[in-house]
Amino acid sequence: MRGWPVVLALALGLSVGTASAQAPAGGEALLGLDRPEEALDLASPTPFAVSDSVLDGRTLRLDLTESLDLGSASDQAPVPAVREPLALDFSSMTDALPDDTTEVLRERPQPLTVFGYYRLFLYGRNMTEPYPNLAPFERAYGVGDGYREPMLSVTVLGRPNGRSSFATELFVYTPYEGTENENNTISLNLGVNFYGNFRTEAGNFGVRAGGIHWYNLSPFTIGVYQVLDRFSIFDRTPWEGVNGSVKYDSYFETGQANPGDQRWNYQAFQGLILDGRELPGGIGFDAFFGKTQPNGGLPGAATDPTTTVPGGGTSGGVPTYLDFSGEARALPSFIGGGRLQRAFGDNLVALNSIYSYRTLDSLTAERRQYQVHTANFDANAFGVNVSGELGASLFESPAYDSKWGEALMLRAKVPAERTVFPLDVQLYQVGRHFYNENGEIATGNNPQLRANAGCEVAAGDGGVGGVITQVNQLAHNRRGVNVNTGWRGGPAQFGVGWGLAHELAPTTSELSYVHRVNGLALSRIYNPFPENATCATQFGPLGRQYSFFRGVFERVQTTDVDPVSGTALNRKFYHAVDLTGKVRGRLLDRNLYLFYLGSFGSANPSAQALPRDDDTYLFVQYHEFDLYAEITDRFMLTGYLGLENARGGRFTELSDETGLPRDQVARGIGVGFDWTLAPNTGLYVRHRWMDFEDRSFPLDTYQGREMTVELKIFI
Template identity: 60%
Template sequence: MASIYRIEQHRKVPGRGGTLALLVLLGCCYGFSLFGQYQPPGQTMTRWATPSEAALETDTTSLLWLDQRGGTVIGDKLKKQPQKLTVFGYYRLFLYGRNMTEAYPNLAPYERAYGVGDGYREPMMSLNLLARPNGRSAFGTELFFFTPYIGTNTRATDNVFTVNLGLNFYGNFRTDIGKFGVRAGGIHWYNLSPFTVGVYQLLDRFSIFDRTPWEGVNNTDKYDNYFRSGTPNPGDLRWNNQAFQGLIIDGRSLPGDLGFDLFWGKTQPNGGLANAVIDPNLTIQNPGQAGNIPTYQGFAGTPRVLPNYIAGGKISKIFGTQRNQLALNTIYSHTTLDSISNDNMNYQVHTLSVNWRFGKVYVEGELGGGSFESPITERKWGESLMLRFLIPKEVSILPLDIQVYQIGKDFYNLNGAINTTSNPEIQRNFATNVIAGQVSTGGLLTQVGQLAHNRRGINLNTEAKYKDFKFNFGWGLAGEMEVLNSDISFVHRINGLALSRIYNPFPANATSATVFGPYNRQFSFFRGVAEVVKTTDIDPATAAPLTKKYYSSVDLQAKYKTQLNEKPLYVFYLGNLMAAKSKATLWPTLSPESYLYVQYHELDIYYELFPKFVLTTYLGLERTQGGRFTEWGENDLPRDQTGLGIGAGFDWTLNDATGLYFRYRHMDFEDKNFELDQYKGHEITIELKTFF
């Protein structure tokens, strides 16, 4: 992905004239993770900007270019006014191969596959172009290149050369009454608030063995950063924000310390077309042959223009020298389903958010409501409330991150940080019940800190350090507010990425998820796979669920750094326990009240064997056990799954701008009580990445 810029902005210097400092306040600036990422207002703040946005920075800020090689240099070139056209980017050759020695039924002849790319069509080469004609405007774009290298018979459609994000324009203006900005065209990466336009901010509880497409060339810096702060690399701006296309107008430093955002355009849920074929099974040619691989023809939908947009904004107020903030946020999404009947599908969210400091305690919160309506779903309002308290160790011995929340079942928003996929009245508006890219259907077994509607709950996080060890702990408990859904979903963490490369979740123009497996209960999303569990304690006449469900989760992470033969050695362990039960229990376990109990255990070891040559190893174990009120297999027993992942590889930093990365993964999965649900195989990836 494109390089990004780090902007360290200190207390504002009074004065007038010059150009306006960047107006894009990213959600990740105040949507911080656990300890170490939040910095009190008035002190140095770090935020991330795209190249075009960074080009608008004034000399009142310290602008540094932090490229994905991990190096930091003063970006003097970007401060010049005006600035000529600048071009930079990277080339990423990604070689992929798999051999499924025991595959799911009907995969033949695709058990073996070797090629360039892994099906996601991440850029093979990315060219970033930016320019600033004057001190008040800038524009930029990213050119996207991809070719599968499949020989002389390659179709033109297989080779992609396009403007990946469109042509983006930025304009910033300083006046006597305030600072104003305009963003238009292309794709912008935008956050408003967690409940309106935002994303779930994952803590550092994930394995970093598998490289992400947006990583850079950084030798051991990646592992050292993960040990120290939980962030392996800055990543790319887009992964902490929602993709937005349209017009954004904002204002800051207005009289009374007021500010505003206004926007109109499209997010990903507003990009679909009416009357498209949304069931992949309907596009299969020659069923029963060639593994039933869908062609995905017909997903383009009706070739006509129907209104499909999202609009909204916020009004904010800053208080005092500590820059505390209150904001009123609102969004409205409208989709016209039929031009003749004028049927519409709409949802809206209105909230009040707060970011406030009381002494040494920091409070973040949001309160509001949302609704959904369509021709088959009557509009109802659902409440949303979240309060989060960050208490430093000076106050509580150990630092504490405490979050309480309540989200009503009728609160719905595909653009926010809340999972809103468990209300059957809403989900029936989508034919396959699982939208493309959706992570779950029904009640999701959530990680600590991840919120879902129709739940009331609490999350707790803390951390500690002892000599060369770092520990962090998370605990969460939530209960359903109403008996709503008979489905439960969970994520296959250990080998999910490898499976999603086989059953790609984003074929061209798809509007529903790719459902696969011998029992049609697994579906893929971006770089992962989830599974749906049917519960059986239901009304025999109506199939309605009879019991509320309670969800508990525990995360435990240990990180260790030492020297072996004067070379750095890193050892990371991550354990996750999750359960869904008919009764609330503080600790997730398998018991008679359990619907589902899932364990994940992951061990990563990284060692710099030679200068700039790092050995990488991985061991992952996943155990999933179903309760008596879930589906039974051929043995008249519920799920009893074991997933194993074993990996090895190396990172070889050839120079400051180029790296070679090799990964091997053995994957093994078996459900003892569902005899068809098993697979075994190997995956190899080789990545060559160079920046210029």
């Protein structure tokens, strides 16, 4: 604790020195880039052409202010780039540059580029009324947020010739814990990435290999559930940049707090990716082989299945993921697949396929494997966008009788010019046997299909059973519809989403929902991925809560089940309503932002027009208010208020003390500030008060507060 002021002083000195350095003289035109390989003409099979307007004399300036495609397979998101433009010296070029500089840049090697950031994250908490068995960790103070986010990151980009390039990232993790501590680590964050591009008369071809790449194929194969402006941005993500009020303007306009952030759009992939575009007939292809996160060892993290988190998951020290290395690498686990597509102008049709397997025993041929095959399209006509995907999957394991499962989704987006309000309508059906760990569909409803047969809840899972979802969040064993619309008036924007779905078959007797208001703070207390863990971290006096990456969910047991087998007797209907409200105004000639997020969800025995808390299995509602006030050009005050309520129905577990189902209330109050010390340096402070109680289950209560201080410097 006594060393923190010294650390802050040194870091602040570094930031001032870095910020004072003047960028080399050059042209004012900048390139807006999302990833470093774009700067070096790396990843895309159709690389951009740099016009002569960005060249001024002997200097090419590249604005790398967006997120970089660099990260860890388990939890590292793309790292935002430096706020100052990088200057690459082309003094060896001739003074007279050709009008078209595309070939010049492609053929000439570029110098080695080195940049990075320093991120000091100080964390402290005081749980005044903790859950049982947390002692002696009611109070905890640490350097680092417990995730695999480096304190010092140095990225090296190089291009040895006009057709290939490489990138790697070195990181230093928690150097303030002493020379003998195992967490004092200097290592590669990504491995070494290689990129190549080859333009031929037959088409454009690209290759990516090694390291970690951010990659998508299609929503049902390799994809991520996409949602904008439906999550609070009060708590910063570790991969955010130094952006001041730009963050809040962007969130108001587009719903993106960190434009270019690849974590929310792509899956982490390690291996080999080949792609081709602009082939004869408009044909394109992708082919890949390697590992996604599920192939990296999250399921079955320990070779000894009896080893789990000490104390039933109630350990509470400041967590670290460094020792969570997954199962032995001697057991093969890979994924492969590809895509064949054809473009018709702005329209696209594609066939997609993936095959994933994990060897269960080194002495036998037993495998847990699944395959997914789909066709998808994207069409535009008269301003209307229509997209869809149709496919099937087959899950196979020694303990499961293999069956094919179907998945179908059709979505239309109609602009306001065609209707009174813009409309986004989605229809879908996903069978109970459809399974894929890498797509955007939640596939935890069928208890026969499990990522880890030895665990009721596998490490990393964000829910089990019938999940209370947001609008447009898909889950298998459901048929449903989602509708979104929005409008804008003066300084305000509003959005409404509505969803209704029903189970195709009563496969599960469990429900689950996310604790949104204080979930991030709880996940810092109860490590989602502790050393030698086999299953998800389970905690709380009743053992109903589970920790995952930056969140917590709760498991609910229903009681209308077969008395002999314990299986569910009735299908459930799922309802969702999401509300958003955003206001951007001026107060004393300074920017003022107010954001509201409301979400309602329920599981009922019959279909209803709206989520409701009577005649229900489970009803959950969330209300979150964010306030951001600009005090000076570089200083902003931040505020947060969150309210959460979850109520169980008569067909859920009852309290022995009160004889009533759960009735939970959670509150979160936060204050803080963003201080932009220099164009490349920011200081961010957040202080949160949190409390939770279940009025029906007296033991289920906690209260406390946490404080975080983040200093981020791009160098």
